[in-house]
Amino acid sequence: MKDFYDVVIVGGGHNGLVAATYLAQSGQSVLVLEQQAHTGGAAVSERVFPGVDARLSRYSYLVSLLPDKIVADLGLGLDLRSRAVASYTPVRRGGRDLGLMVERPEGAVTRDSFRALTGGDKEYEAWTDFYGSVSSLAAAVAPTLLEPLQTAAALRSQVGGALWDELVERPLGLAVEQRFSDDTVRGVVATDAVIGTFAGLHDESLIQNRCFLYHLIGNGTGEWRVPVGGMGAVTDALAAAARRAGASLVTNASVTSVEADGVRGSVTWLGGDGERSVDCSWVLSNVAPSTLAALRGSAGVEKPEGSQLKINLLLSRLPSLKSGDDPARAFAGTFHINEDYSQLETAYRDASGGSLPAVAPSEVYCHSLTDPTILSSELVASGHHTLTVFGVHFPARLFASDNDSAREAAVERVLAGLQSYLAEPLEDCIARDVNGAPCIEAKTPYDIEASVGMPGGHIFHGDLQWPWVDDDVEAGRWGTETDVANLLICGSGARRGGAVSGLGGHNAAMTLLTR
Numbered sequence: 001m002k003d004f005y006d007v008v009i010v011g012g013g014h015n016g017l018v019a020a021t022y023l024a025q026s027g028q029s030v031l032v033l034e035q036q037a038h039t040g041g042a043a044v045s046e047r048v049f050p051g052v053d054a055r056l057s058r059y060s061y062l063v064s065l066l067p068d069k070i071v072a073d074l075g076l077g078l079d080l081r082s083r084a085v086a087s088y089t090p091v092r093r094g095g096r097d098l099g100l101m102v103e104r105p106e107g108a109v110t111r112d113s114f115r116a117l118t119g120g121d122k123e124y125e126a127w128t129d130f131y132g133s134v135s136s137l138a139a140a141v142a143p144t145l146l147e148p149l150q151t152a153a154a155l156r157s158q159v160g161g162a163l164w165d166e167l168v169e170r171p172l173g174l175a176v177e178q179r180f181s182d183d184t185v186r187g188v189v190a191t192d193a194v195i196g197t198f199a200g201l202h203d204e205s206l207i208q209n210r211c212f213l214y215h216l217i218g219n220g221t222g223e224w225r226v227p228v229g230g231m232g233a234v235t236d237a238l239a240a241a242a243r244r245a246g247a248s249l250v251t252n253a254s255v256t257s258v259e260a261d262g263v264r265g266s267v268t269w270l271g272g273d274g275e276r277s278v279d280c281s282w283v284l285s286n287v288a289p290s291t292l293a294a295l296r297g298s299a300g301v302e303k304p305e306g307s308q309l310k311i312n313l314l315l316s317r318l319p320s321l322k323s324g325d326d327p328a329r330a331f332a333g334t335f336h337i338n339e340d341y342s343q344l345e346t347a348y349r350d351a352s353g354g355s356l357p358a359v360a361p362s363e364v365y366c367h368s369l370t371d372p373t374i375l376s377s378e379l380v381a382s383g384h385h386t387l388t389v390f391g392v393h394f395p396a397r398l399f400a401s402d403n404d405s406a407r408e409a410a411v412e413r414v415l416a417g418l419q420s421y422l423a424e425p426l427e428d429c430i431a432r433d434v435n436g437a438p439c440i441e442a443k444t445p446y447d448i449e450a451s452v453g454m455p456g457g458h459i460f461h462g463d464l465q466w467p468w469v470d471d472d473v474e475a476g477r478w479g480t481e482t483d484v485a486n487l488l489i490c491g492s493g494a495r496r497g498g499a500v501s502g503l504g505g506h507n508a509a510m511t512l513l514t515r
Helices: 014-025 066-073 108-118 122-146 152-159 162-171 172-179 185-193 207-216 233-245 290-295 342-351 377-381 403-419 445-452 503-513
Strands: 004-010 030-033 045-047 055-057 083-092 095-105 246-252 252-262 265-271 276-287 308-316 336-337 362-365 386-394 440-443 487-489
Touching: 004 014, 004 265, 014 030, 014 503, 030 152, 030 487, 045 233, 055 233, 055 386, 083 185, 095 185, 108 122, 108 185, 122 162, 122 172, 122 185, 122 207, 122 290, 122 503, 162 172, 162 207, 185 207, 185 290, 185 336, 185 342, 185 440, 207 246, 233 246, 252 276, 276 503, 308 403, 308 445, 336 403, 342 386, 362 403, 377 440, 386 403, 403 440, 403 445, 440 445, 487 503
Parallel strands: 004 030, 004 276, 030 246, 083 336, 276 487
Antiparallel strands: 045 055, 083 095, 252 265, 265 276, 308 386, 308 440, 336 362, 362 386
């Protein structure tokens, strides 16, 4: 440890490690302080169930927004695998159990699946037309994410006014309702707008539009990939890169205060050897903006509100489906449960009124179908699989009075939704740990705040922002600046933050290096 560093980074999550590596590679002396016993933040792989050799991506779970350029620049050597299926949606309609299958890449099976569900080709043609338009917006926006901010007007001129107005200026619900007729198809499109974002599809704030955009622009394709070894493999690679570059990483360091005056900075923390402070030229904050405000001495800082229920399970086998579709195929992509458009909107109204959604929308991901390395060879041989379930429209307010009871009730409703499409009891498929307990855990927003320090359990550190600016005044900046010249936001709270992207870390490093 030194008494002075060029840069001190508060928080050792993935963005802090990205910033640390870029800065250390450029010759800056860098210290990263992480309150947990390990780096990685919410992007970790952990053995959750006693005596069971299964490494679950416990919090964040897929990679889309991490630019290939960052992976190459930092020499990460990650294996990010494409899923064989984009999505599968079980549907009970007209007395029949069906499934809407979307391949990757889409082909005849996808078209046939749309036809079987909707009775013709109109919805599939609308689907391909809509996502063709979205891809043109993604192609224009994605390259700008690692550059100084552009203006909305400049980007609008690239993609065209009609498309821009449809996806950026007006509530997404209007586009979905005008483009599509089928309730299930509408829901599959709309769900990307409400993952971790508590909003209706017609919300005038357009936070649902922003969430939708971020889910579909990663590397210009929007593909969500599975990291081999789990999410922890991503941050382990980042930590190794930061150390190779010369950054110092200190864990079990709980930062208690941050000071910066535009020229010099100071960070104080509590560790195993008591309280320590270090001076620096720059402070980069990888914690949520509300947490940073508190560390700077602001009183009564309002927390953001997270909105999700995360459930992790280990199954002894994949359950069979009422539709008769192959579960190894159906669970290979995003498995939508009760995410019809009308169900999403009803769940939002329920939660807005203070009640747990009566019919709970959720999505299921089976990472072990794409990456069996997260399971021991014995578990793979015996047919075990992981399931991650992400419940939609479960804002923190629903768990405020009694987190434990509300968690239990929420899990029951979410799993009942999954069960309604299964041809056998889910309970019979859930593996047991060494103590005989079912391999299932659940995390509410309050649990996430307690375990990884995200205030309010908000997985984006707050509402996502557009990845551009409205006028020329801020154009050319990086979206990481604060009210103090030598204090930068390098985490998900940066203008182009959210999800496992490294964007905040890269852009904060560039803010400093190009000053």
